[in-house]
Amino acid sequence: MNASKGLASRAVSVSPSITRVLANAAMDVDGLIPLWFGEPNQPTPQFICDEAARSLSAGETFYAEGLGRPYLREAIAGYMSDLYGKSIGKDRIAVTVSGGNALNLAFQALLEQGDKVVTLTPAFPNLLAIPSLQGANVVPHKLQIKDDQWHLDCDAFLETAKGAKVVLINSPSNPTGYMMPREDMQKIMSVLRERGTWLISDEVYARTVYDDKVAPSFLDVSEAEDRLIVINSFSKSWAMTGWRLGWLTLPPSITPIIEKIAEFSVACAPPFAQRAGVVALQDGEDFIRQTAQSYKAARDQVCSALLSHELVSCPVPDSAFYAFFKIDGVDDSIAFARTLIDKAKVGLAPGDAFLVGEPGWFRLCFAQTEQQLSDALTRLSPFLEDPEKAQ
Ligand SMILES: Cc1ncc(COP(=O)(O)O)c(C=O)c1O
Known part of the structure; x- marks a missing residue:
């Protein structure tokens, strides 16, 4: 056989x-x-590794909470609130085992078989593969090049996004480096809000910007209960790709659903990596x-x-x-x-x-x-x- x-x-x-x-x-x-x-x-960086080593030596080798250790959720909420100049509560934060895991959980929470997901291309291949593996019909919308820069025609994109259950945007983008202007985010957010469409915003490169502290974010143009899930990761900004640590910023009412489904995949992020995450956020600037x-x-x-x-x-x-x-x-x-x-x-x-x-x-x-x-x-x-x- x-x-x-x-x-x-x-x-x-x-x-x-x-x-x-x-x-x-x-x-x-x-x-x-x-x-x-x-x-x-x-x-x-060594100071991040030292903290993980200290945690391991102190015996922090057990299962942890599905949404992440309270001190890391607190630290992420504080970091995000400072970065975006608005209060983002700990009840909106779920620690994940990487940005990739965060994407999987977000799609798991939202998708039914056959749902339409619209995303921008050229794209990091996982952004197409993850929803496809969960049964979605993934529809790509191509960025254009205008004046030697990647460019999105928002109206055309919103036309493609009609009927979508989820719109997935990655800005700053892998592989193009395209960074969506805040005005376009504002426009997309308000149309999707009207339509009741979910938006997953992959912002794992939010801090990998050369001329600013942080890239424009959909968090800048949204309210806590908007249908918005933001993906972040420790991988790129703190050179922690092998650690597998990330987080989701959620509408507070969705957090318990993520807690439930996280239990059935990886259960929790390693506690010593979570300790290291706290010092990365606090001392990594x-x-x-x-x-x-x-x-x-x-x-x-x-x-x-x-x-x-x-x-x-x-x-x-x-x-x-x-x-x-x-x-x-x-x-x-x-x-x-x-x-x-x-x-x-x-x-x-x-x-x-x-x-x-x-x-x-x-x-x-x-x-x-x-x-x-x-x-x-x-x-x-x-x-x-x-x-x-x-x-
Ligand atoms: C756009 C984008 N999203 C998510 C990820 C996943 O990052 P990680 O799973 O290492 O957190 C990557 C990694 O290359 C990426 O480029």
């Missing part, structure tokens, strides 16, 4: 992560510079400021090198840590990325992974040292100059 015959069709049909497949195949390539994954190259400055310098280094090639176009981002660029003349991005692994020894994520809808696009994560980036750009240069070399 073939065991795989009896599997759920959603699980079988969901596309695997293209980037993961490429990266796995390149595991043994000696000297490869991997710029395909979305994570900072530096380890978690210098780290956030310094890394934002270094990402800005890396952005300048990478974008100016890419744009020096005639065939390359690249909207220059003000947030997140990705250059999402197009090489004219490349008609198969996945094959091209494979050749770059072999010939240039640089790992890039092909645009197909983000549903960009046309060939020639690539994502490069520049949360790396200047030297790594400089080496990678030197190696890429001949292929950017003449893509035929790789085909």
